[in-house]
Amino acid sequence: MAEVKIAKRSEDYSRWYTDVIAAAELADYAPVKGCMVIRPNGYAIWEQMQRALDAMFKETGHQNAYFPMFIPESFLQKEAEHVEGFAPEVAVVTHAGGQKLEEPLIIRPTSETIIWHSYRNWIQSYRDLPLLINQWANVVRWEMRTRLFLRTTEFLWQEGHTAHATFEEAEEETVRMLGVYRRFAEEFMALPVIEGRKTEREKFAGAHHTYSIEAMMGDGKALQAGTSHHLAQNFAKAFDVMFQNQQGTREYVYATSWGLSTRMIGALIMAHGDDNGIVIPPRLATIQVVVVPIARKPEEREKVMEAVGRFTAPFKAAGIGYKIDDREQHSPGWKFNEWERRGIPLRIEVGPKDLEKNQVMLVRRDNREKIPVTQDGLTPAVIAMLDTIQKALFDRALEFREKHSYRVDDYAKFNEMLDAEGGGFLWSHWCESDACEERVKNDTKATIRCIPMSRESETGQCVVCGQPSPGRVIFARAY
RNA sequence: CGGGGCGUAGCGCAGCCUGGCUAGCGCGCUUGCCUUGGGAGCAAGAGGUCGGAGGUUCAAAUCCUCUCGCCCCGACCA
Structure with missing residues (x-):
């Protein structure tokens, strides 16, 4: 590659x-x-x-x-x-x-x-x-x-x-x-x-x-x-x-x-996605867990692989999609990078040091956190971790959206927000006229993304023309 | 369709301005040795219609003309 x-x-x-x-x-x-x-x-x-x-x-x-x-x-x-x-x-x-x-x-x-x-x-x-x-x-x-x-x-x-x-x-x-x-x-x-x-x-x-x-x-x-x-x-x-x-x-x-x-x-x-590449949510990942064995000498390798075989045995029945990357031509570091680039949600590192402590190292793709876990009871720990990652991704995305959502009632401010922030959702009042919608598009490249179904009832004045508005709509630049 | 950029090894590029040895470099690939806890090292190899056509010239990746294609930015859209 x-x-x-x-x-x-x-x-x-x-x-x-x-x-x-x-x-x-x-x-x-x-x-x-x-x-x-x-x-x-x-x-x-x-x-x-x-x-x-x-x-x-x-x-x-x-x-x-x-x-x-x-x-x-x-x-x-x-x-x-x-x-x-x-x-x-x-x-x-x-x-x-x-x-x-x-x-x-x-x-x-x-x-x-x-x-x-x-x-x-x-x-x-x-x-x-x-x-x-x-x-x-x-x-x-x-x-x-x-x-x-x-x-x-x-x-x-x-x-x-x-x-x-x-x-x-x-x-x-x-x-x-x-x-x-x-x-x-x-x-x-x-x-x-x-x-x-x-x-x-x-x-x-x-x-x-x-x-x-x-x-x-x-x-x-x-x-x-x-x-x-x-x-x-x-x-x-x-x-x-x-x-x-x-x-x-x-x-x-x-x-x-x-x-x-x-x-x-x-x-x-x-x-x-982040600077290291795509991040696939666990529920959409074919390979949810990649196992990277680490060993220097052949005898170490044998022991590590034996442990890998043992602790991954229950994975299939538990519905965990996993892959063991036992290629010998690449270093562990190389593999870490490759699987991160591919967005695999969870990595299990296991080497001689882990065997001594009867543990493995779980590494989350979403925040790169490393968590030592004992080999006994690993399967439920992996399942729990995948759930945690799935939820963390959603929470992070929601938090980001909330942070970049604004209620804007002044058209000068409206233009300023789109220029300064480059994006975000602007919740503003709209009089439902085609003319105002078009003007916004011409002025800012933003369009009305939707009239939210769950919007709170709140009358107001159109952010463009000041005419009466039945509620806020979402303006944003879009792909 | 307007503006910009680019076509040279699988990928990324240099060489072009100022024409001239056998067209280079990095990564990747092959073989061997050696290695493995965040992209290791050494050695030996394989790999090219320089996007295409025409022209200028003793000689073209390089200059000229035409042409094809792609990427980015805008107008249109899931």
């Missing part, structure tokens, strides 16, 4: 981010602009995310299916707002089989259209509802500016597409899945997020309204980490999907869609 230098996070955040990805061997740039190769270390994180989310989708009654990546161009055009939103970033296939195609095919930027084409055949009666489908897929969006994981031309995600009999049921589903995302972020990624509703300007093209979870990254910028859309009857009308209700009358179906992508890997890096 090549020597890897990671820029200081505090000095060059952007450079630091790409360095961390290279250092942990998460992804490479691909020959095609904006595309990436997700390497085994990166894909392992995605697999853990899939596993956790997929289980939650199943628990909430969803089934997986798969729809094609090629969509007739005409499909996209059936929903006016949708086509307007996506047309500029759609890749189109015009030739295939050595011939020009009669109708060009688009490569899905999202699958609403082709899925609703199918739903038309699947749904006739209220008895067919709700229809709860999810798919794991790749999608392509030709973005102008790309960054590994955060915005790539092709990315992996899951997209849920559900159909319901009433607006209210669809709303319940939209909010339920937003909650699933929040739980996933908090419990698995150790990432505190804020649930909220998007403004008209920021909502999904084709949605009635959109919700998102918003997280704060290590530089104070916001990241939209998952979205859930209430599509109302927009796609049902575009694809003529009607059902007969219990009264025998036909009406259009109500829909939702929700998605979460490999962007979350970027969120993970930026939320928890």
